[in-house]
Amino acid sequence: MSTPNTAPAAPGPLLRMRDIHKEFPGVRALDGVSLSVGHGTVHALMGENGAGKSTLMKVLSGVHPAGSYTGEVLVDGEPVRFADVTESERAGIAIIHQELALVPQLSVSENVLLGHEVSRFGVIDWGATHARARELLLRVGLDENPATPVSALSIGAQQMVEIAKALAKRVRLLILDEPTSALNEAESERLLGLLLELRAQGVACILISHKIGEVMSVSDEVTILRDGRTIETLAVERDARGVPSVDEDRIIRGMVGRDLDQRHPERTGRIGPELFEVRDWTVDHPTRAGRRVADGVGLTLRAGEIVGMAGLMGAGRTEFAMSLFGRSYGRYVRGGLYRDGRALPVGSVADAIASGVAYVPEDRKSLGLVLDDDIRSNTTLAGLRRVSTRGVIDPGLETVEARRMSEHMRVRSHGTSQTVRTLSGGNQQKVVLGKWMFTRPELLILDEPTRGIDVGAKYEIYLIVRRLAAEGACVLLISSELPELLGMCDRIYAMCEGRITGQVSGEEADQETLMKLMTRTGDQP
Structure with missing residues (x-):
């Protein structure tokens, strides 16, 4: 180099x-x-x-x-x-923020040398620009065509482009x-x-x-x-x-x-009878014909139970969760969600919420929150009927309910009128959780709920999840951190290539067993 x-x-x-x-x-x-x-x-x-x-x-x-x-x-x-x-x-001095500052529509070269283009007589010399970009890409170990649009790269490759961009400024x-x-x-x-x-x-x-x-x-x-x-x-x-x-x-x-x-709080509640069941849930990719992202997924959840879902990146966990939540991802093929043996309508997000299902997304900033709104508006957003009279929001009631939920979730803020964008990541996640707990869900799907959160805030999130389960709700916890699944879950399903490849009880689970299941293809056991 x-x-x-x-x-x-x-x-x-x-x-x-x-x-x-x-x-x-x-x-x-x-x-x-x-x-x-x-x-x-x-x-x-x-x-x-x-x-x-x-x-x-x-x-x-x-x-x-x-x-x-x-x-x-x-x-x-x-x-x-x-x-x-x-x-x-x-x-x-150069800073690379958690939210990457790249222009997806531009090429790798254009992003790396944005503002530092190689030019002759005031005109960009694209040959020299691509050559300089390739030199910087090789320096960060990225073998990509400089003309490739950034949007076509993985997140990991985009991180390398950001670093190459910083090196172009002689950092x-x-x-x-x-x-x-x-x-x-x-x-x-x-x-x-x-x-x-x-x-x-x-x-x-x-x-x-x-x-x-x-x-x-x-x-x-x-x-x-x-x-x-x-x-x-x-x-x-x-x-x-x-x-x-x-x-x-x-x-x-x-x-x-x-x-x-203890990194994970102890269980305080009891597990009840089977409450929810997913049967033969099958979904195709939204744009790639013939690509199946969830293939005959079946699982059960009991009242008061925290069920984990393990899998490597690309296994289909998030795609399954989003599609189950009102078919908000992919092309539905077949399958159903049942409560006490009765099929639930989940054809839309509104149907899912009305059926007692809530989903905390992996990307809280893009999909979970309205960042420029305050805590009050975000907290009540999924349950406006509870703070409305004859279809009109009651501001006083909304403030009271948002304050109560904010205190319940231990959100650290100056009050419910504070803009969500100004909160720390852990407190933003608590607002997302509070929004869905405000709907009083019976099934809460958590997708990477502690990503980007420090150990202290993680423990507080774990306490909230434990409390919800102790009140009788079912929790489906998707996480890439195996210690988190092992410390929190009563049962854990493993997924690979869109299929469930096995399940193991919390007492019997260990990282080696889960990794074997996460890398095993084939039919459901």
């Missing part, structure tokens, strides 16, 4: 942030935070949702301009005051916010390997992630934030076997301010 075009490393750290304070109306987001990052190091920034990590990075990258905060930022020992993102990029400090949250295991390993390669080339990285194992595998130092304050910075050393000197429990204790003796 080519060596990055960077200035020689100056003595001392590349970055210092000293005593950073940042306030929003009624909230102190950063309260004297300090951070130091060395040249050519991977520095992890960890903390619960709302701890101040993203706010601190927005200060550093110029999203929050100089003058909107107090404190000092130094690059190579020199004070800097960025007025916007462009100025921070000129200093060699010296790369900030990655939850870069592996939407990646499968192979893509995550590839990205983490790239961070180590960039470190070897002298590029420093700040890694924001809730995946403690990933952080420990690549980081040289870890800074922990809690409630807008710097708690501590830990140096990560490794023995001859590569085992880090800092363990997960140490990180968690710093993040939440206490030990989490």
